[in-house]
Amino acid sequence: MQFKISKELLVQIEQLIHQKNDQELSILLNDLHHADIAEIFDELESEEAIYIFKLLDSEITAEILLELEDDVREKILQGLSAKEIAEEIDELDTDDAADIIGELPQKKKEQVISELEDVEHAKDIVDLLRYDEDSAGGLMGKELVKVNENWNVLTCVKEMRIQAENVTRVHSIYVVDDENRLKGRLSLKDLLVTSTKTMISDVYIKKVDSVRVNDSNVEVARIMQKYDLEAIPVVDEMGRLVGRITIDDIVDVIKDEADKDYQLAAGISQDVEADDSILELTKARLPWLVLALFGGFISVTLLESFQGAMQFHKELFFFTPLIAAMAGNVGVQSSAIIVQGLANHSISGTIFNRLLKEISLSLLNGLILATLLFVGSHFLLGVDTKIGIIVTIALVSVIIIASLIGTSIPLILDKFGIDPALATGPFITTSNDICGILIYFSIAKLILGF
Amino acid sequence: MQFKISKELLVQIEQLIHQKNDQELSILLNDLHHADIAEIFDELESEEAIYIFKLLDSEITAEILLELEDDVREKILQGLSAKEIAEEIDELDTDDAADIIGELPQKKKEQVISELEDVEHAKDIVDLLRYDEDSAGGLMGKELVKVNENWNVLTCVKEMRIQAENVTRVHSIYVVDDENRLKGRLSLKDLLVTSTKTMISDVYIKKVDSVRVNDSNVEVARIMQKYDLEAIPVVDEMGRLVGRITIDDIVDVIKDEADKDYQLAAGISQDVEADDSILELTKARLPWLVLALFGGFISVTLLESFQGAMQFHKELFFFTPLIAAMAGNVGVQSSAIIVQGLANHSISGTIFNRLLKEISLSLLNGLILATLLFVGSHFLLGVDTKIGIIVTIALVSVIIIASLIGTSIPLILDKFGIDPALATGPFITTSNDICGILIYFSIAKLILGF
Structure with a gap:
């Protein structure tokens, strides 16, 4: 099929x-x-x-x-x-x-x-x-099957047959009181195995999950996923049953939420698709590129201010894109893990512990990469040992700082109620590019004293 | 709640x-x-x-x-x-x-x-x-309710009561022949409104969606999402009913798939979470950083080969991180849209049309950014007009090439049956960094003739 x-x-x-x-x-x-x-x-x-x-x-x-x-x-x-x-x-x-x-x-x-x-x-x-x-x-939709707690199963089945005519899929049978307040539910399975003479109030399950009509769709998705629900009733401020949400609607919410985070990480700020018009795609992409361009202006100014080094240590300038790229990549990795953890509610512990872990992690990564860089710059690129040492020290420092920036910015945004996914992608790469270049040349200046 | x-x-x-x-x-x-x-x-x-x-x-x-x-x-x-x-x-x-x-x-x-x-x-x-x-x-799970096409509704209901004991949620009632081959389904709603004397073969719906036992989980998720199914029966090579898959299992597949693409775009190659061990996180992150480092080596070599320009046109080197960053950002945007389009099966038209559209789009973006860059480099950065012109031309060229690379690599990977999501993130930024620098200095050399 x-x-x-x-x-x-x-x-x-x-x-x-x-x-x-x-x-x-x-x-x-x-x-x-x-x-x-x-x-x-x-x-x-x-x-x-x-x-x-x-x-x-x-x-x-x-x-x-x-x-x-x-x-x-x-x-x-x-x-x-x-x-x-x-x-x-x-x-x-x-x-x-x-x-x-x-x-x-x-x-x-x-x-x-x-x-x-x-x-x-x-x-x-x-x-x-x-x-x-x-x-x-x-x-939510209005199609649902509900029965009154004061009916017996016979009345209930009769009423349900009428109601079921309007409902494509019967998920649960909700039980309400005379004021339409949600009291509990009857499962379809119960219905298959219960005798028709029983009273509803004697058989219904008194525990029923529900959401409020003003809860956000992302919150509803989280609850339905967590509690593995195929449908959930919606109640108003007074606890009255006003509708139901089914899992197929939630699948779209989950998909949209994941797609949105993905697009933000890639520097696309609106929900666009490959088949959208060029104008729509530009609106979604251009703002991030403008941000990156202005970040680029800052890096140009920074490099200009270090041009004193050019006369005797021009090799320093050959390594700028490498340092900037490593800073950007590390930052995106760190921020992506935090953003995803926040979205899945799977981040435990304090911010301090989180940063401590990130430092250990980037120290480990940084030392391995620094070794590779030092060996590579010496044997592959034939760079002067002093420059090699500077670049290596800079790389470790830049990786640690970049991962701290990548970790803390989404956490801070989240604390202030701003979507942390905004902090992935171009925003992180641009700020880390700038920080990386600044750290790199500051270390070089400290050691070489130009 | x-x-x-x-x-x-x-x-x-x-x-x-x-x-x-x-x-x-x-x-x-x-x-x-x-x-x-x-x-x-x-x-x-x-x-x-x-x-x-x-x-x-x-x-x-x-x-x-x-x-x-x-x-x-x-x-x-x-x-x-x-x-x-x-x-x-x-x-x-x-x-x-x-x-x-x-x-x-x-x-x-x-x-x-x-x-x-x-x-x-x-x-x-x-x-x-x-x-x-x-x-x-x-x-799939084995818990399902199935009835034989040769039964009447009375036998069917009796049998179903027994079977339903083992099934937490009754989604559909599947109809099979004497050989257990899937023939169709009875909906729960039909059951509520049909008289008990009817024969199953007279009332069952002959059309039923199913998947094969060896179909991939991603394909199953796509089908269930597309056809809005809450459960789908699984058949073996001979068309015999062997199990059923429910929507809650598919929600996890969709979530995992989206998470995986997101992580790949951020340069994380395994399914890791913020709470995983440092070793696991390193295994997922380090390979991409090593790739980026070797890409960095290439950019160092490239810049070295253009060092002749340093004597008279040192400003050129100040713009390298800007050009590389723009190339990287544009590449990630283009590839992300294609990867998501491929995942959602929402890409229509030929590769040629797709590339043509991407060229128009990047030409539009490129011209706007180039104007900003030219004005900015002149008034904000006070750069020599000749260098300003070179950087501006380079930016437009780099944006077009970067977006073509970002668009075509995932499409090519997909053609060869390789996960296109591999081509987002560090892979694209690194190759675009290198291409960007090469294009930039080649244009400069052509114009300035160093």
């Missing part, structure tokens, strides 16, 4: 579109999974995609919409009327529906909502639109 | 352990979730953790074992006899059990297996141990 879109299939579909051969197209597409059709859409021109879109059943197209890349979805929605979009929305779960409506321009948003057929569904969606998209409320 | 271990709680637990106050300890710990107890274990000395471990019920301790950091778990397992470990294993699902037994030394592994009480369970575990841990077989 490993599906890969073949070139042949794409060409065939494009031909059928140009021939307006709707019958053949329908036969071809009906065999495909909606996620695969979405991948095909990503490759087609938007007019072609819209053509197919209007050909397919709204049950399938609604699912396709969810799977599309953001920019492709935007183009397709632009090509549809408010009524057509409303037909798609009617097919979707409330959380997905709210996500898609939330992306529309204000005016179209209102038009689409007024065109929705199922009033209950529309109410739920409007309710969800109130929440910040990075909060539990922004992630 | 946001649980954070407080310092007070930790101190209290440690005191109770030293007082051997088992009763108080039990009361205190029984109120906690096993994932929280696991977090406490990560903070305790291993003797303390083992003390608590032996105090608790094996139903809870088995769950705790699963949640522990690898090194903590290893220490606790060392403190337990084979019989004690077997009691834990008996409580676990087969996939988790196999994971834990797989970590034991060969001899202890055999002892534990021979101590297992439930023979069926032991057979399943031994079977799972055969598979590569990075394959679908290594991820």
